Amino acid sequence: MENENCILRLSRYKNSLLKLRHLGLTRVFSENLADAAGVTAAQVRKDFSILGIRGNRRGGYQVDQLIGQIREILGKDKVHNFVLVGTGNLGKALLRYPGFEKSGIKILASFDIDSVKMEGQTNIPILPLEELDGYIQKKQIQFGIISVPDFAAQQVCQIMIRAGIKGILNFAPIRLQVPEDCVIRNINLETELENIIYFVNAANKEGKQP
Amino acid sequence: MENENCILRLSRYKNSLLKLRHLGLTRVFSENLADAAGVTAAQVRKDFSILGIRGNRRGGYQVDQLIGQIREILGKDKVHNFVLVGTGNLGKALLRYPGFEKSGIKILASFDIDSVKMEGQTNIPILPLEELDGYIQKKQIQFGIISVPDFAAQQVCQIMIRAGIKGILNFAPIRLQVPEDCVIRNINLETELENIIYFVNAANKEGKQP
Secondary structure, three states, X not given: OHHHHHHHHHHHHHHHHHHHHHOOOXXXXXXXXXXXXXXXXHHHHHHHHHOOOOOOOOOOXXXXXXXXXXXXXXXXXXXXXXXXXXXXXXXXXXXXXOOOHHHOEEEEEEEEOOHHHHOOOOOOOEEEHHHHHHHHHHXXXXXXXXXXXXXXXXXXXXXXXXXXXXXXXXXXXXXOOOOXXXXXXXXXXXXXXXXXXXXXXXXXXXXXXX | OHHHHHHHHHHHHHHXXXXXXXXXXXXXXXXXXXXXXXXXXXXXXXXXXXXXXXXXXXXXXXXXXXXXXXHHHOOOOOOEEEEEEOOOHHHHHHHOOOOOHHXXXXXEEEEEOOHHHHOOOOOOOEEEHHHHHXXXXXXXXOEEEEOOOHXXXXXXXXXXXXXXXXXXXXXXXXXXXXXXXXXXXXXXXXXXXXXXXXXXXXXXXXXXXX
């Protein structure tokens, strides 16, 4: 879990570095990154130390070098191929999401039970679900995104894993069963909104107390 | 943080309960919910105890009653109104997301700088950005969703907060500055995928070691 948070911060450092480089900076200090990422400078140095990233003797890091090192750690020095299953509204939005490409994320193909109806709606090919298994195996794809309704998600997940997928981002509001060697992350939109509602309501109640 | 995880689990219990009720169950035990939500039975009992939910003397909970109690805690006994800003692909997908309604989440209106172009594309009205401030105040809306590009997000956030928004779900890949009494949650799609890539790559490397 600690490790996982470290990676989330690394991703923030990298985004901040890209912006700082865009502003013309060639070197940064842990304090700069701390401010940009909303953590303490000690945290930045600790994260870098854990990951074997060293600054210069007089402190500070070369921006270009640091971006390269973080990209390597995040596996972003190369392109990673994904398949997406479930080409509804959310799936289509993901196919058109502009931020993936610069992060080395490429959705090679999308799959849907209604693929025929959707022909030509996106630049990325939409294929019938029956071809999912063969496609993953042929292209040796390791990463998948699930954006099907909850009742279909476990079955899609099983097809993916059987075919060789090792990492899944799941948008279906259901807890998927995956083997231990498969990485799964869930984004549950309802739960996120429910959380916000809960905490705002809690704060409202607190504010009303004498 | 502990509290936050408790709410995430509550949401899972509630979803499991709805499915169990659909199967005809009228009472459940902490063990049933533990299995369905992927936690221990002790954790279920601890969560309920913290929140003041009590079982019967002989153990077990009435399904209907429990759903009602969790809904109340999650603030789902009434409808919560949202505004959405940024009606691009992702924003449109959110406007059409089928899961919100049954969770008491209602997006009243959507806003965009290009609202005129989008007229009639969705059932929910798409209004010009200049009307955001007045709309929030007039309808006394407390909740907002931001799905604009990163460069526009902070400005939208400020308009929302000035107008009275207290809780924000942010999809823009940027850390927004909000006052302390505002609840913010971020969904960063790139970071989620980067995490998956990182952990799969790490596992691949480990597997290859002798």
